Structure formats: C-alpha cells, structure tokens
Amino acid sequence: MDNNYGHPLRFGLSLRSSAPAGMAERVALAEDLGYDLVSVPDAGELDAWSVASWLAAGTGRIILSPLVSLGEHNPAVLGRAAASLDLLSGGRLELGLTLDSDSDSDAAALGEAIDVIRGIWEGEARAALRYDGEHYQLHGAAGGPRPAHRVPIVVQGADASMMHLTGQRADGWLGAEPDGNAIVDAAARAAGRDPREIRRVLEIEQSDVPSTAWAAQLLPLVIGKGVGDILLRSADPAVIRRFITEVVPALRQAADLALPGLSTAAPVRPAAALARRVAGIDYDSIPLTLAAIEPGDHDYATVHSTYMRGGSPGLVLRPHTAEQVTDAVAFARRHHEVPLGIRSGGHGISGRSTNRDGIVIDVSALDEIEVLDTERRLVRIGPGARWGEVAAALEPYDWAISSGDYGGVGVGGLATAGGIGFLGRAHGLTIDHLRAVELVLADGSRVRASASENPDLFWAVRGAGPSFGIATAFEFEAAAVPGVGWAELVFDASDTAGFLEKWGATLEATPRDTTSFITLGGARPGEPLLARFSAMVDSDDPETIISRLQPFADIAPMYQQSVQVLSYARALMPAQGEANGGSGEPHSRSGLLEHVTPEFARAAAGLLGSGASYFFQIRSTGGAASDIDPDATAYAHRSAQFSVAAMGASAERLDRGWAALEPAFAGLYLSFDTATGPDRVAAAFPPRTLERLRALKAQYDPTTLFRDNFAIRPATAPATASGSTETRAAR
Amino acid sequence: MTDYGHDLQFGVFITPTNNPAQHAVDLAVVADRAGLDLATFQDHPYQPRFLDTWTLLSYVAARTERIRLSGNVINLPLRHPALLARSAASLDLLSGGRLELALGAGGFWDAIEAMGGGRLTPGESVEALEEGIGIIRQIWHTDQPGGERAGGVHVRGRHYTVDGAKRGPAPAHDIGIWVGALKPRILRMTGRVADGWLPSLGYVEGGPAGLDALNAHIDAGADAAGRSPRAIRRLLNIQGRFQPANGGLLQGPAAQWADELTEIALNHGTSGFILASDDAATIERYAHEVAPAVREAVALARGEAAPVSPR
C-alpha cells in the first residue's frame, strides 16, 4: 500500500467551541450517530482542555481529541492532565498537540514536550524523572499516573519542522498537506520508524454537493494521500447527520474496493515495539483469537511481573475461554525451547508464573464463581478468581472453602498445590474439598477429572497440578461456616525457642476446630522480637472461642490482642497494593514438621537471631488434613502437624541458616519453597508418590511442557521419541 | 470580634485520588445533591496519585448541576496565569457560572522544581501571585469602557511577561479570586487585590481565635488599597468527625459542630466553611444537619430574617 498507511477509516466531528449547550448537543448527536471521535481545537474562544474534559463526563463511547496549543503549558502537568482525562473517560483520549500560530513555531520545544509527556505516562511513581531539554527540564519529578490506554499523540502543523517532528515522534499527523506525507515518511524512516505508525488526519469543511459526489471527492484523499481520519468541521446537525449516514458508508465501500481489507486492517506495530520482541517467539503465528501482550504494549507494564517476582516475558497470552487455553497451549508447544509460565492469580512463590524472554499463559480472565447446587454446596470456580473473591461470594450462603490466609492469592495456583489455611485443622486442605477439575493437557485436549473420571489425573492434580495441565475450572464442595472466631495477638518472643515450643505444644493440645499461625522476624536491632499470632476457631460461639484461645494467653507476655466473631470472608487478609509490582527474585524455604521439638525450636531461634530471615512463619496443619490417606492425593505429607516457611533477602544466608532446621523436617510444602532441583522435588513428594507422578507425567506430558513449578520428570528417559519429534516440529 | 456580614457558604474538600478515578466525581455529586455550595479539590500537579485538578473540575462541572467548584488551592507556579485565566473563564462558561478561582503561591518548592517550575523565595512567590492575579483579571476583561473590544494584554512583570495575549473569553459571572494565605505579606496582598481568603484551620496558630490577627492583616491591606474589608470573603478549610460525645473542636455531634461554626462565623469573620471529607455519609450529614443550623443561628444573631434553606 504505497499511498495508504493501512489504518481503517475513522470519522470525527471537529468542534468549534461555541455555546456550551449547543456543543454538548452536537457531540451527543455525533456519538449517537456513530462518529468515532470528536476533535476539540484550541482555536475557538474556549480552552480545548476544559471543553474536552467537560464533554468526557457527558459521553460514553466517543473518542475525545483536544488539540492543545502548547503555549504556556508545563508539559509535565499536561502529561498528568492527559493521563487523568484518559482515566476519567475510560481510555477515550487522543492527545492533539500544536503550537500557537503566532509563536515562532518551535517544533523542537514541542518535541521535548512530547518526551516529557510520555515520560510521565510511562513512569512509575517511584521513578524520579530527569529530562534535560533546551526548553523543558525535569529534575526528579515523580512519574505517573499511567493512562488507561496507550494515548496516541497527534501533531498538527503544516511546516516542515512540524512534519519532521511528526515523523520522528508522533502517532498521528493532522495537516495532510499534499506533499507533506513524503516529509513525514522520510523523517519516520530516518528515526527507524515505520511510516504506517503515523495516522494521517484531515479536517474537511462541510459541503453542499450530493452525498455520493462528496464521497467520490474524498476517496482520492484516502487512497492517494493515505488519510485515515476525516474530521468534519460543521455545526449544522443536518450536515453532521448526512455525512455519517450517507457519505461515510459510500466512502467506506469505495475505499474497501480500492484497498481490500482496509476496514479490518490491524494497526501496524511500532518499530520500537518490534525491536523489543524476543528471538525465539514466532509472534506472527499467535492465533488472532487470543489476547496477547508483548513488550512495548501499554498493558505490558501490568503483566510482566507478579506479586513476588520481577519478570520480562516475551509474550503474555490471555485466553478468555477454555477453548482459547487450548490455542495458547498449542502455541506454547511450538515454542518448547522458551520458558513457559502458567499464571492465574500471579501470587506464585515456587511457581515461575513470569520469566525472562519466555511465554506466559495467563488465565486470570477465567474468574467466574458460580454456585451449582445449594443442597450439596457445590461451587464452580475459575482459576483466575482470587480467594478473597471466593470467600465474599460464599459469604451470603454462610459457606466457606478453606483456602489460604491472603485474599489476593489466585485459585489456580493454590488449588493445584494444596492449600494450607486457617480452616485447615477443622476442614483439611483446599484440595480436600475439590470434587472435579477441568484441564487443558499438554496435547491440547480438554479433560475432566474427578473420583470417577480420569481418577489418576484427579489424584495428580491435587498436589502436583502444575505439572499436568492448565486447570480451567474447579468444582468444590464448600463447608457450612456461618461465622468464625478470629484472634490476632502479639507476643513478646524474646525467649524465642521457649515461645515456639510452648505455642506448638499448646496448639497440639487444642481441639482441631482451631488453627493458628505465628509469624516472626524483621525485628530491628535493640527491639524485642515479637511474634504475631493469628488463629481461627471454626465456631461462632464466643465461649468456645475464648476457651480455645485462653491457653495461648499464658505462653508469653502479650502486647496486643483482638478477638472477634466474623465471617470467614472478613477474616481473610484483603488483597493490598499492586498485584503485579514484584521485582527481583524471592527466596523462600519450606519444611513440614510433626512436632515443635526443643531442638527444632532452638534451631529456629538461631535462624531468627542471625537475621537471615525477615519473615518466618509456622502454620498449624494436620487435624482434618491428616484424616486423609497419604495415597489419596499427590499431596502426601498428611501426618505433618506444622508447615514452616522462611523468607530471606539472601538465598545463601537463608540456606545456611535453614540447614540447621532441616533434620527436623519430613518433607516440604512446595508452594512455599523457591528452590529448584530433583532433591527439592523429592522432598515435596515421598518416593511412592513421586514414582506414580513420574509415570503419569510420561503419560500426560511426556515432553515436559509444563515445568514452571516443581517440575516432575517423566518416568521414561527425558528425550523420548515423541519429545524430539515435537521439538523438531516446532522448528 | 469581627463579622464581615457575608452570606454563609458550606462546602467540601475532596481528595482527588486517581484510584479509583471516579471517587472524587462521585463525592462531588453527593455534595451537589445534598445542597452544599462548594465542591473543592486540592491541586498538587507534582503528585502522581491525584487526578489533574483542572481536568477533574471540568469533568465534575458536567456531572453536577448547582454546586460551585474550585481548586483548593490552584498551584500558580505550575499553571501560567494567562492559561489559567482562559481555562477558568471557559469552565465558568461551561458550568453556567459555577467556578471560583482559589489560588496558592506554591509551597513545595522541591516538587515544583522537579516538575520544571522555577524555585521562588516566599517573598517572590507572593509577588508572582499578585502579578498573576493582575494578568488573570486583564485576560477576563474583554471590553473597554466604550464597549470596544480591548486589545491584547501586555505585562512586563518581574515574574511574568505577557506580550499581547488575546483577551477572553469573558467569564459567565464575576469569578471570585481567593487566596490561600497565612503569612502577613500575602495576607496584606490578599486584602489589596483578592476577593476572598481561604486558609486551612489546621495551620492557623491558636485555632479559631488565631484568625483574628490574620484577618487584621487582610483588613490593613484592604484599607491601604482603599478597599472595604468586606470586599474580601473569609473562607476556611475545616476538619472534623461526627461522634456521639464531645471530643474537642468539631469532634462531636452535629449540634456541637453547629455551635462551634456559628461562634467562628460571628466572632472570627468566617463565612465559608469547607469540610475535608471523603465520606458520603459525613458530607450529607454536614449538609443536612450542620449547615442549616449554622445559617439559622447566624441569621438570628445578626438580626436577619431566618434564611430560607436551599433545599
């Protein structure tokens, strides 16, 4: 397409500001009639920015394009204003920039302003932005807010310096001088850009010629001059209506005839974004049905990292249906050589649900929560739902599913691994309430697993799910939990070993309706070590609750206490902050324990004293979780009474401290451990369990497509015949 | 003991957080429906967690019907007065005459400088504000006495140079220029050129009684410029919490608030009370229980007929 830039046509109304009521009416009319955008030039009496912001509140669909004369604007303020309008309008802003006609057309200043504005849009609040331009400077300004979408910048200007600037930096050009395209295109190419990145916008006057003739007049501008947006300058409702209902359809039809496929053409990817693509990924073969985010996309900033971990994947696929998960898996199969992460809620610790230069299949959009059967309390839940959302959805029924302690954790990662939570002793693990699961397997097939359908798979998913497929739906049997006792106490744990031992013994003597976690670590030098104690009693009877908690009150001096009766949903810690703000790598160790022995308590006190762990937690488990036969699920460490986890800033220091605790452990809970390697896998799964898992892995995922979380090696040799065929096929 | 005799106004001061983006809009709508007189938002253009105040004011103008709107206060160092004048007049026209312009001389100079603004001493910033107010008034002033369209604005100031800037548009109503001020020099300037004064009670030394000394500076400034002190409305940002028992100033039941605000209005000259709140129930309670009671008590004390409640 030599003389067209491949942008589907859009039509706008160019507003001349006048009486407010008239403007609002015309814009409402334009929106009703199907105009794509409204352009608000600064040339009228009224300030374009105020008008556009005011119009945003009265419209719902139409794109707003104020054309701002840079003039005395501070570009950093303008950048925040633009982000604000984009947020308020739900992503409907396109920012037009120009210079006062009577100023000295300083395109260089406008270019700097664009840099500053984009810097504000990209910047994280923590970043101190610096810019040392001739006209504009930033000395450590905070970045942000991020607009709701990637806001295009359209430059208006007819002289050569503005065309150059457009070619170098803008997303659109409002000018369309007959020969201007050549200058814009040359400047774009010189800047390493594709001229098609720049949309050509033309403003036209209203006309009296009949509609078909009008369309015929406009056609050469589209096919010859590459105009993509046509803005009608008119204040006459009859013309506004005639243009969109008669001229535009005729023009579209003629343009599609001359340039087949124009109306459905996808925007060209900016060269700068293309440059950030990863070598091993065949981006051109991404199924069109799949939402895909790559480096350079506006949304990439919100998907590259997870809660605990920084990452820079080359591609994030976001299927919205189970069928699309199949497509995504097929794509991943063709890229076996790049890392693959599976993401639901993005709270993985062991699970590498982000990576570097790899693919992530993010099923967070599959987040439905549906009650299937109120008699049996059967609930169907998508992997992308968060446990906080699940608890809130079940609250009106007085039901709960024992989950984790934190509302932000996703269903997908937790329900395939175990689920050690505050109703653990009373109700068992999360997986113990799972009745059926639907998965997409490595070969793309969609299967259902339950006690009666694919029972082997059902066994494997409950503890080693991430090695076997991508869960697309879970069916749980919730428990009746009308209210719980919820206690938060703070103890002086200066006598750390003594405190741990007493807490452990007290806990084991407490009925199984009570589950408690203690968290220590992070004491500042000179301060006493504190232990945060939380406990849930599966009862809404105050007397029962008090009687369960009473014995704990005496184990150490207490600083704070709070005990209340509330719903399970209210007791969960609500999701806080950014779910995807992680950076770097977490270091976490897990061990499962039968009893808090004096030796263990001393070793733990030593680890805490060394400062190698800023977060050290012991959770009680057991109870109902121990009633289950170890061979019934892939999570097999059923006799454990405690789950211990420690996080440290330095992996080496943490490991050194942790080594002293190891002798006490019988296995680990994989979700709390970041280490990799065969010995860790062996600690997560006892020999009989691991052997069965490896046999099943050979059956269900012989090429080890799914390997981002305690990967199981298939029973046969790693390079099976089918595995190598698979890899060759991908080349 | 001062009462400048202005009619009473009640407003809110809403945090313009951008997450969720509609938070401030929704609360302004609540204040509008509750019959309050003013919805105001702070303006810190260097703060990335806030919405741009001008954008928000414009957006809120289209979502509200009756309530008047203002920044609280607009940061002049990062918003050029010529630009501001045009924006303000535009928004006044768009909103049907509902905009007021409360200005600040700037305070967080590190943050202003980080955004590319110039660092000024407190004295310079007051001078710049006075120049800015002059420019704003000139831009708004579109007609010569003879009815002729006035020519461009020319100002060669120490801080601003304006070379023939186009005048207009003329606002829909006489936009009040209010100044956020606490120190003598800017208070005298307020008395000299402004239409209103908007401090925050939390920063007034000595609480409500401390207002008297500050009012005196404004009055002196007005006198020196040959203006009546009554030409300057005295507004006040307040903070409070409704609670069953009296826990201090504006910490108690609505009736206690009403007594306290009445006392401030009658004895310390305040005629505009702007409550900082991000809670719909508090805003409604302020509008329904406090505002009418203060209006009534003040009217009674002034010997006026009881005011007709705006609702």
Ligand SMILES: Cc1cc2nc3c(=O)[nH]c(=O)nc-3n(C[C@H](O)[C@H](O)[C@H](O)COP(=O)(O)OP(=O)(O)OC[C@H]3O[C@@H](n4cnc5c(N)ncnc54)[C@H](O)[C@@H]3O)c2cc1C
């Ligand atoms: C703050 C916090 C609190 C926690 N509290 C608890 C707790 O109380 N109890 C507890 O048991 N655990 C807890 N965990 C651990 C948590 O259960 C795991 O990290 C879990 O993997 C997170 O699930 P997700 O979907 O949010 O994570 P993601 O990061 O989305 O996924 C993590 C891994 O799970 C696998 N996975 C994700 N989705 C699917 C799917 N649809 N099908 C198959 N495999 C999938 C993948 O291997 C992936 O790498 C906590 C973690 C954090 C960060």
